[in-house]
Amino acid sequence: MKDESVSTNLLTKLSSAFIRKEPFGLVLIIAPWNYPLNLMILPLVGAIAAGNCVVLKPSEVSKNTEKVLAELLPQYLDQSCFAVVLGGPEETGQLLTHRFDYIFFTGSPRVGKIVMAAAAKHLTPITLELGGKNPCFVDDNCDPQTVANRVAWFRYFNAGQTCVAPDYILCSQEMQEQLVPALQNAITRFYGDNPQTSPDLGRIINQKHFKRLQGLLGCGRVAIGGQSDEGERYIAPTVLVDVQESEPVMQEEIFGPILPLVTVRSLDEAIDFINQREKPLALYAFSNNDQVVNQMLERTSSGGFGGNDGFLYLTLPTLPLGGVGNSGIGRYHGKFSFDTFSHQRACLLRSPGMEKLNDLRYPPYGPWNQKLLSWAMGSQSCILL
Numbered sequence: 515m516k517d518e519s520v521s522t523n524l525l526t527k528l529s530s531a532f533i534r535k536e537p538f539g540l541v542l543i544i545a546p547w548n549y550p551l552n553l554m555i556l557p558l559v560g561a562i563a564a565g566n567c568v569v570l571k572p573s574e575v576s577k578n579t580e581k582v583l584a585e586l587l588p589q590y591l592d593q594s595c596f597a598v599v600l601g602g603p604e605e606t607g608q609l610l611t612h613r614f615d616y617i618f619f620t621g622s623p624r625v626g627k628i629v630m631a632a633a634a635k636h637l638t639p640i641t642l643e644l645g646g647k648n649p650c651f652v653d654d655n656c657d658p659q660t661v662a663n664r665v666a667w668f669r670y671f672n673a674g675q676t677c678v679a680p681d682y683i684l685c686s687q688e689m690q691e692q693l694v695p696a697l698q699n700a701i702t703r704f705y706g707d708n709p710q711t712s713p714d715l716g717r718i719i720n721q722k723h724f725k726r727l728q729g730l731l732g733c734g735r736v737a738i739g740g741q742s743d744e745g746e747r748y749i750a751p752t753v754l755v756d757v758q759e760s761e762p763v764m765q766e767e768i769f770g771p772i773l774p775l776v777t778v779r780s781l782d783e784a785i786d787f788i789n790q791r792e793k794p795l796a797l798y799a800f801s802n803n804d805q806v807v808n809q810m811l812e813r814t815s816s817g818g819f820g821g822n823d824g825f826l827y828l829t830l831p832t833l834p835l836g837g838v839g840n841s842g843i844g845r846y847h848g849k850f851s852f853d854t855f856s857h858q859r860a861c862l863l864r865s866p867g868m869e870k871l872n873d874l875r876y877p878p879y880g881p882w883n884q885k886l887l888s889w890a891m892g893s894q895s896c897i898l899l
């Protein structure tokens with residue numbers, strides 16, 4: 515990447531001022547299992563583009579992808595600059611005792627805190643791509659079937675194992691009564707009368723997550739789905755109603771094909787509900803009224819925001835993917851990846867001659883040269899004076 519020239523002030527008018535983008539050095543990339551290729555390769559591309567060497571730690575949970583990565587990557591990447599470390603939490607923990615120049619972690623906030631604590635020991639800069647409970651507000655002023663189609667697609671894609679998926683719906687009681695049949699229509703249209711036989715519906719990654727999700731089926735009242743099959747690790751596309759805030763399904767990130775509907779009486783109540791919780795990785799609002807969508811955008815905070823659709827914004831490399839607060843630190847995708855993996859070095863090259871011009875800044879200071887110096891430095895004069 516070529517140097518980025520920047521403007522100068524009177525004091526540095528005859529100098530060359532620019533930002534040099536430098537690689538950090540050795541980067542550790544730790545990836546999760548839900549999109550094991552995408553969430554490993556995308557940060558890897560950014561790290562390479564910025565000139566770094568990389569240690570890759572894929573998730574042991576997605577075993578087949580881990581195996582393919584371990585076999586294929588060494589065939590395409592320079593073995594002196596890239597390594598793939600296999601294994602689980604223990605091996606990741608051992609990796610984290612070493613000093614890296616940058617750590618890029620994708621996973622849960624729980625493990626993100628472990629990574630951040632390890633990075634702190636070496637003051638290593640990090641990106642944490644974490645998760646959270648992503649709210650989806652549905653205004654009364656909307657077409658229930660259109661909303662149901664869009665929400666159902668984003669909730670049940672990859673069997674709901676997507677960090678930016680809508681985690682729960684906030685809507686009025688009246689809208690809930692319209693949304694449930696519309697969601698049933700969408701699920702039947704997408705996955706047929708018996709979704710378990712659909713080739714387009716995924717399965718839960720392992721027994722641990724299957725059991726966790728099976729337990730969540732007991733929350734609230736099942737309005738759609740609710741079936742499960744341990745042998746296939748199948749959880750039916752499910753909609754829950756009459757869910758209490760205190761129930762587990764509203765206390766943890768669902769990360770599965772379960773969609774609880776929580777009723778609120780107004781947009782203000784929905785915004786209060788959202789703002790009383792951790793800042794989510796993604797937030798969605800559906801309404802035919804732009805003002806409602808804009809109010810949700812203006813009065814909340816989240817990693818990303820979707821108005822009248824789901825995480826389609828991920829298809830734009832011109833938009834960053836990243837969380838805020840408990841849902842993450844930093845961002846990537848497109849040029850944001852290059853910037854994440856680059857140190858922005860401030861450079862000012864001056865002439866070795868024309869020393870006379872520097873008399874202005876040398877003591878002794880009098881009223882006149884201090885004012886002149888302040889003027890010559892412009893807005894940054896507070897730095898030295």
Ligand SMILES: NC(=O)C1=CN([C@@H]2O[C@H](COP(=O)(O)OP(=O)(O)OC[C@H]3O[C@@H](n4cnc5c(N)ncnc54)[C@H](OP(=O)(O)O)[C@@H]3O)[C@@H](O)[C@H]2O)C=CC1
Pocket residue numbers: 544545546547548549553571572573574575601602603604606607620621622623624625626628642643644645646676677767769795835837842
């Ligand atoms: N912001 C984003 O872009 C994304 C965020 N996520 C979030 O990730 C979570 C789901 O992914 P999941 O893989 O289960 O997340 P985890 O946090 O459980 O695991 C993430 C990575 O950390 C490793 N790990 C697990 N426990 C430890 C530990 N104690 N010490 C060190 N490393 C550890 C895992 O290894 P192993 O898997 O081998 O046990 C895996 O490589 C959800 O919260 C989801 O929201 C997921 C995708 C994208």
Ligand SMILES: CCCCCC(=O)O
Pocket residue numbers: 548549552553675676677678679828
């Ligand atoms: C291919 C989309 C990957 C997005 C990361 C996630 O939401 O889990």
